Amino acid sequence: MSGTFLRFVTQSTHPPFGHHSGCSKSPMLFAENPAAASCVEELALAEQLSWFETNKAGPTGFWHHIIPVPSREQETAISWVKASADGHVRRLRTLVALVEEAGRIRINELRTKRPGYIVFEDDHQVVALPFADTPR
Numbered sequence: 001m002s003g004t005f006l007r008f009v010t011q012s013t014h015p016p017f018g019h020h021s022g023c024s025k026s027p028m029l030f031a032e033n034p035a036a037a038s039c040v041e042e043l044a045l046a047e048q049l050s051w052f053e054t055n056k057a058g059p060t061g062f063w064h065h066i067i068p069v070p071s072r073e074q075e076t077a078i079s080w081v082k083a084s085a086d087g088h089v090r091r092l093r094t095l096v097a098l099v100e101e102a103g104r105i106r107i108n109e110l111r112t113k114r115p116g117y118i119v120f121e122d123d124h125q126v127v128a129l130p131f132a133d134t135p136r
Contacts, residue, residue, distance in 0.1 A: 005080035005126060006089060007110040007135070008096050019078055019136035023096050023107045045102065048095040077127045078136065080115045085124040110135040 009020035081088050096107045112135055116128035130136060 003113070004083040005112050005115045006083050006092070007078065007080050007112075008092055008107050009110060010105055010107060019076075019130070020108070020110075022079060023092065023099055045095070045098050048091060048098060051091055077119055077129055078115065078134070079125055079127050080112070081125050082123075083111075088124045 008023040010023060012021045013019065014021060081092060083089065096109075099105050100107055114131055114134060115126055116130040116134050118126050118128050120127040128134070
């Protein structure tokens with residue numbers, strides 16, 4: 001594993017672990033406040049999220065060095081997109097722009113070369129148990 005990893009996060013955090021919520025969760029905030037986004041914005045958000053549902057694999061289980069990761073630790077795992085995954089990064093930036101414009105939700109970009117102990121990896125992303133110094 002080498003290279004840079006990106007994560008786009010909101011200001012809200014996951015209790016009790018404290019890491020920031022990823023931007024793909026932020027459109028759910030519009031369900032709580034339907035007036036926040038117009039129909040056009042909602043359609044654009046839905047299109048981006050649909051693309052990720054189709055084009056982003058998810059782990060069926062987490063493993064670290066051939067040892068299964070206990071479910072409690074799985075809750076602390078954080079997803080990172082590989083900076084080299086141009087199509088995914090471009091789509092994430094579009095999603096970020098839509099979310100910020102539609103809901104006035106600020107999204108921050110985190111970067112790291114050390115996402116943590118990798119428990120899942122594919123061509124576009126890693127899921128990792130963060131190190132103490134991993135941005136969250």
